[in-house]
Amino acid sequence: MLETIQAKVGDFSPAERRVARAVMAHYPAAGLETVAKLSERAGTSAPSVLRFASRLGFNGFPEFQQALRDELEARNASPLAAMGAGADTQRHHTSAVPGRSLPAQFVTGIERTLERLPANELGSAVSLLADTHRNVTVGGGRFTGLLAKYFVQHLMQLRPKVRDLPDAAVPRADAILRLGKRDVLVLMDYRRYESATLDAAQKAAKSGAKIILLTDRWLSPVASLATVVLPASVDSPSPYDSYVPTMAIIETLIAGVLEELGDEAARRMQSFEALSQELSLIE
Numbered sequence: 001m002l003e004t005i006q007a008k009v010g011d012f013s014p015a016e017r018r019v020a021r022a023v024m025a026h027y028p029a030a031g032l033e034t035v036a037k038l039s040e041r042a043g044t045s046a047p048s049v050l051r052f053a054s055r056l057g058f059n060g061f062p063e064f065q066q067a068l069r070d071e072l073e074a075r076n077a078s079p080l081a082a083m084g085a086g087a088d089t090q091r092h093h094t095s096a097v098p099g100r101s102l103p104a105q106f107v108t109g110i111e112r113t114l115e116r117l118p119a120n121e122l123g124s125a126v127s128l129l130a131d132t133h134r135n136v137t138v139g140g141g142r143f144t145g146l147l148a149k150y151f152v153q154h155l156m157q158l159r160p161k162v163r164d165l166p167d168a169a170v171p172r173a174d175a176i177l178r179l180g181k182r183d184v185l186v187l188m189d190y191r192r193y194e195s196a197t198l199d200a201a202q203k204a205a206k207s208g209a210k211i212i213l214l215t216d217r218w219l220s221p222v223a224s225l226a227t228v229v230l231p232a233s234v235d236s237p238s239p240y241d242s243y244v245p246t247m248a249i250i251e252t253l254i255a256g257v258l259e260e261l262g263d264e265a266a267r268r269m270q271s272f273e274a275l276s277q278e279l280s281l282i283e
Contacts, residue, residue, distance in 0.1 A: 001028070001031075001067060001068055001071050002024065002027050002028075002219055002223070003217070003219070003231070004056060005020050005023060005024060005056070006024065008020075008055065008056065009021075009024075011055070012052065012055060013048075013051070015044045015045065015048035015051075016048055016051055016052045016055060018042040018043055018044045018048070019038065019039070019042045019044060019048055019049050019052040020052060021042070022038060022041045022042035023038070023052075025224075026041070027224070028068050028071070028072060031064065031065065031068045032065055032068055032069070035049045035050065035061055049061065071218060074191075074218060105235070105236075105237055106242065106244045109232075109233040109234075109235055109236075109242055109244055109245045110233075110244060110245050110248045112233050112245075113231075113232045113233045113245035113246075113248060113249065114245075114248060114249075114252065116231070117230060117231075117249070121228050121229060121230060122230065122252070122253075122256070123256075124227070124228045125212050125228045125230060125253060125256075126253060126256035126257055126260055127260070128184045128210055128212060128227070128228070129155065129159075129184065129186075129212070129253060129256075129257045130159070130256075130257045130260035130261050131184075132159050132160060132161065132261070132264070133182065134161070134182050134183060134184050134210075135161045135162075135163075135182060135183045135184070136155060136159075136161060136162045136163075136183075136184045136186065137162075137163055137164070137165050137175060137179070137183065137184070137185050137186070138151050138152045138155070138162070138163075138164050138165060138185075138186040138187075138188075139164065139165030139185070139186070139187050139188070139197065139200060140165075140187075140188040141188060141189060141190070141194045141196075141197055142194070143190075143243065144188035144189075144190060144214075144243065144246070145167065145188075147188060147243060147246060147247065147250060148164055148165070148186070148188055149164055150250065151186070151250050151253075151254070152164045154250075154254045155254070155257065156272075157268065157269050157272045158254070158257055158258055158261060158265040158268060158269065159257070159261060159264075159265065159268065160268070163175070165185075165187075165200065172200075176200055176203050176204065179203065179204045179207045179209040180207050180208060180209060181207070181208035181209065183204070183207070183209040183210070184209065184210045184211075184212060185200070185201070185204045185209050185210070185211050185212070186211075186212045186213075186214070187200065187201055187211060187212070187213050187214070187220075187222055187226075188213075188214045188215070188246070189213065189214075189215050189220035189221075189222050190215060190216045190220070190234065190241060190243075190246075191216055191218060191234075191241070193220045193221055193222075197220070197222060198220075198221050198222055201213075201222040201225045201226070202225065204225075205225040210227040210228075211225055211226040211227050211228075212226065212227065212228045212230070213226035213228065213229045213230065214230050214232065214246055214249060214250075215229065215230070215231055215232070216231060216232060216233075216234045216241065217231050217232075217233065217234070219231060230249050232245040232246045232248075232249055233245045234246075
């Protein structure tokens with residue numbers, strides 16, 4: 001819903017735009033308020049709120065709010081809850097590509113993700129990651145922590161000043177305390193969103209660090225703090241969300257940084273390779 005509002009905000013009247021901004025600034029809570037409360041928050045009239053919902057394609061404000069509630073339920077869904085939903089859930093995971101083989105479903109997820117990534121967002125992410133004057137810290141969650149480490153090990157070979165965000169309490173606190181205006185914090189946060197990730201983002205934002213967020217289409221709460229948001233499809237034939245499209249985003253970022261740094265990255269890769277052989281880290 002947030003993406004839909006962002007995409008349509010340019011088509012709204014000035015009054016409707018104020019409603020849209022009020023909803024986006026306090027998403028999704030503002031959208032679940034009464035018409036009177038939301039119009040007061042937006043500094044506009046109740047009819048403007050109703051026209052805002054209509055402009056989004058809803059038959060009234062209650063239908064808009066029901067869509068928000070449905071989205072919240074989907075955002076908080078766990079694999080166990082998905083299994084409990086039975087056949088309906090299975091259809092939810094596979095209906096996007098009916099009749100397709102499992103490999104084709106993953107390919108479709110990658111294609112949809114890359115097609116929908118805003119080019120300016122992707123370009124901004126590459127520029128931040130390729131700025132060797134900045135420190136880059138990458139953190140993930142329960143499952144995406146593995147993807148974060150994969151990303152870090154590639155970036156380390158292309159540029160200096162890269163580290164992962166530790167899981168252990170003391171090293172993690174130290175890493176977050178050191179974030180400043182010359183830092184980029186890359187966070188991966190997917191439903192069910194993790195409070196520790198939001199806490200890190202809030203501290204980073206206060207310190208002036210730039211935040212790149214990799215998330216799902218429902219958007220992590222970190223999105224409101226992020227400089228760049230890169231959403232991925234998570235549709236899967238199983239109750240577990242798929243991170244295959246997220247891996248495609250990571251690979252795209254790696255390729256972009258390599259291209260942006262050019263010879264500088266090539267020289268570092270050569271030095272990295274030579275030292276790794278000298279230390280018997282690789283054969």
